[in-house]
Amino acid sequence: MAPGLKETALRAAKAAGLFGFARRLTADRLRILCYHGIWLAEGQPNPFNFLYMQPGRFARRLDLLRAWGYPVLPLGEALQRLDHGTLPPAAVAITIDDGWYGSYRHMVPELVRRGLPATIYLTTYHAEKQTAVFGVALQYLLQTGPQRTLDCARLPLPFGGRVDLDDATAREEVQAAIRDHAAAHLDAAQHDNLLGSVAEALGTDWPAIRDGRFFHLMSLDEAAQCAAQGIDFQLHTHRHRVTAGGKPCIAEEIAANRARLAAVTATAATHFCYPSGEWEPEHLPHLRAAGVVSATTTDNGLCAPGHERLALPRILDGDRVSELEFEAELSGFMEIKRLLAPRARRKTTAPRPT
Template sequence: MKHGLLWIARALGLFALCSWLTRRELRILCYHGIWDGPGHYGNYLFMSPGKFRSRLAFLQDWGARVLPLPVALERLAQGRLPARAVVITIDDGWASTVAHMVPALEQAGFPATLYVTSYYAHNQRPVLNVALAYALSRWAAGERDSTLLPLPGLGQLNCPAGDAIALHRATDQVIEHASTLADDDARQAFLCSVISATGLAQDPVWGGPAFRLASRDQLREASAKGIDLQLHTHRHRTTCNGTSCLAQELADNRSWLTGVGEGPFEHFCYPSGQYQASDWEVLRRQGIESATTTEIGLCRRGENPYALPRILDGESLSELELEAELSGFLTMLRRISRR
């Protein structure tokens, strides 16, 4: 039904009308990594290589003016933004981003901003929560005699096949338990035990870079190819034990990125899109010029630079839905609904 209504809206010229009405607004696209393992996993977290390449081709056909983030924000503030102005942003800094996205962007001639979280990039170990979530999702989707999964330190978790709520609950329990372990060595050992318990030790994904962030050398190579490396915290968090640690996270992140990217490092992406108004003063004191969220929409002149909306693109998002977002049609509907 949604696709039918969008098709009718486009056929009636509403996409074109909204594109004209929002012609001086900025479209900031949000991507994460590329899934090059078996099957597919992640939707908004990972996209297939072919889908990402087709997105870049669509942007070219749509007439997008893809600009570097600092240039686009400056022109937005000055009211000099060209029609259909687009910025491409990529979160986290997965190894698959450098392996697949960077060459595709280079071939298309598109600039992009890569927000790098540096702890796992430095340690070069699997990102724990993502790897754990994948292991449990694969186990829940497989054929098995029991719904109970025995795990060290947690007993038997109940995760019936097809029960998304139970899977989500079990995943939260496993990730929370891992966070209480003594150090990273203990957490990685726990990941190995979960992989063994779920019977996924032979899954080829574990031998590759699927859950690893790009190394310092790989990121330096991406920077040399024109990718703008920017801030995403060191440990992918803004609070610790209920207290803000944003300033320290930014300092650690900036220190690690110095010598990897060209800088200056003054643009930021909130980890998991989570933020609060009290963060804005911290960002100002740290010399941050902009901060992007995961709230969906277009950026207008005068927008709070520390709460910029984006358009989240995912594997399951159709080209028609993406066009509805880029044209401003869905943003206009949201604005009308709020009023």
């Protein structure tokens, strides 16, 4: 549905009292909100809807939760109470994926200021290395660089050619080729150097991006500071992956992730978020064997009592999600719409921090 028509339809549904009806009808379901990071490039357009949000928009969302009367609970408590049938009506849990530096700088202070609990699913490789998340930074450079032709011969790459970056297909192909080369042959420091070379070739100020940590995760020390303020840290794998070389590696990734989280918080990490929302039924036995008690996806929806705890849906909020759409999701109106038309249930794949 076109955005304008969707907004008109939602306004009509709200005016007819359907949001309130849906909220009462779905009162026993848990709303798990899903966020990622905060857009730090002030004055520059944000090309990532679900990956980054403007800081003021996130703060406004938190205020709306209170204004609309949605009780916010810690994730672990909310899931226990969902199991026991003691969940407050239309309860919410806030989850934040990846652990971006912008989350440390903006999200955590806003949460602490309001006394709201939240869970950050921290992927630890880039938190440890403190280099830019290569895949996301590369996508940004290729998509927004002032110079719209990339001369690969000017870069330390095993291939040449000139690429028209305004051609989406060509841009995606060269992005994949650069990413694959870096993953196979370069270490973390060399990843950063290659990003600098790409930025220079495209006329982008890489030192400003790097020093501003636009595409960095928070450090483990910064995560520990957040944990000391009451933020819950949980599992998101070490390298943001569940396969390596075409083979499952979820058990090893959880073990490495959990070991590093032990330095951040004394709380046992038993809750998990699938990287990029990629999950399959065969993952569940591996999670149970690793002592994981819940796992969230990027499938849209509310959590009903009895829902499989290792495949929990969430409400994905984004920078281009209107307040009316946000209210429609929270109220349960969109959930009822999805239940009545199952084909409308949308799975959103989160961007991959690699």
